[in-house]
Amino acid sequence: NAGVTQTPKFRILKIGQSMTLQCTQDMNHNYMYWYRQDPGMGLKLIYYSVGAGITDKGEVPNGYNVSRSTTEDFPLRLELAAPSQTSVYFCASSYGISGRHEQYFGPGTRLTVT
Amino acid sequence: AQKITQTQPGMFVQEKEAVTLDCTYDTSDPSYGLFWYKQPSSGEMIFLIYQGSYDQQNATEGRYSLNFQKARKSANLVISASQLGDSAMYFCAMREGGGTASKLTFGTGTRLQVTL
Numbered sequence: 001n002a003g004v005t006q007t008p009k010f011r012i013l014k015i016g017q018s019m020t021l022q023c024t025q026d027m028n029h030n031y032m033y034w035y036r037q038d039p040g041m042g043l044k045l046i047y048y049s050v051g052a053g054i055t056d057k058g059e060v061p062n063g064y065n066v067s068r069s070t071t072e073d074f075p076l077r078l079e080l081a082a083p084s085q086t087s088v089y090f091c092a093s094s095y096g097i098s099g100r101h102e103q104y105f106g107p108g109t110r111l112t113v114t
Numbered sequence: 115a116q117k118i119t120q121t122q123p124g125m126f127v128q129e130k131e132a133v134t135l136d137c138t139y140d141t142s143d144p145s146y147g148l149f150w151y152k153q154p155s156s157g158e159m160i161f162l163i164y165q166g167s168y169d170q171q172n173a174t175e176g177r178y179s180l181n182f183q184k185a186r187k188s189a190n191l192v193i194s195a196s197q198l199g200d201s202a203m204y205f206c207a208m209r210e211g212g213g214t215a216s217k218l219t220f221g222t223g224t225r226l227q228v229t230l
Contacts, residue, residue: 041222041223042220042221058217064144
C-alpha cells in the first residue's frame, strides 16, 4: 500500500514550458486534491475532484488544469509556466468528506520556473 | 478576514516539556472540522489530530491533544512530553460544511524547535 505517490520529486522549467505533475493513490479514495505551498506559507487549494470525471476549482486555479479519468489518478497540468508558479505542489486524497476523514498527502513536487 | 490564524511563527520548547501551538479560526458555518498537520523538514504532511465542531470532548491522540474552545473560536494543539523528533512545522486547517468536498483552508504554520 503506497498511499499517495507523486512524480517527479523535483523539476526545473523554463518560462513558457509546459509539464504535467502526476499523482496516483491506491486507497480507493473518491476525493483528490492539488495544493501549492509557497515558501513560509500554508497550503492553498488549486483544484479538487469528488470522483472520476468530476473536477472543480479551488482557491488558486489560474494557470493550471486537471483531469480525472480514473479513481486512482489526478494529474495537474501547467500549460505556460511562469515564475509565480515556483512552489511545492502536494497531491492529497481522502475517503470521505465529513467527520474526521483526514486527507492523506503525497511527498510533494518541488517546481522551479526560471 | 483570515479563516485560520496562527500567530506564532516560531516556538522553542525544551525536551520533555509541554508546548501549546495556537490556532484561531473564523467561520459562520455551524458544521466544521479542525485538523492539525505536522510537516517535518523532509516535507511530507502528516495528519495529527481532528476536532469536529459538534464534538463534546477535546480530541486526544497519544501525546497530542486539542484544546477546543468553541466560543473563542480557538483550537490550540498541545504536545506533551516534547521529543526532538517533534521539531517541525505545524499547520492548523479547517474544513467548513459537510455537504461538499473536504476542502481544507490552512494557516501559515508555526515552526517548533525542540531543544535539549
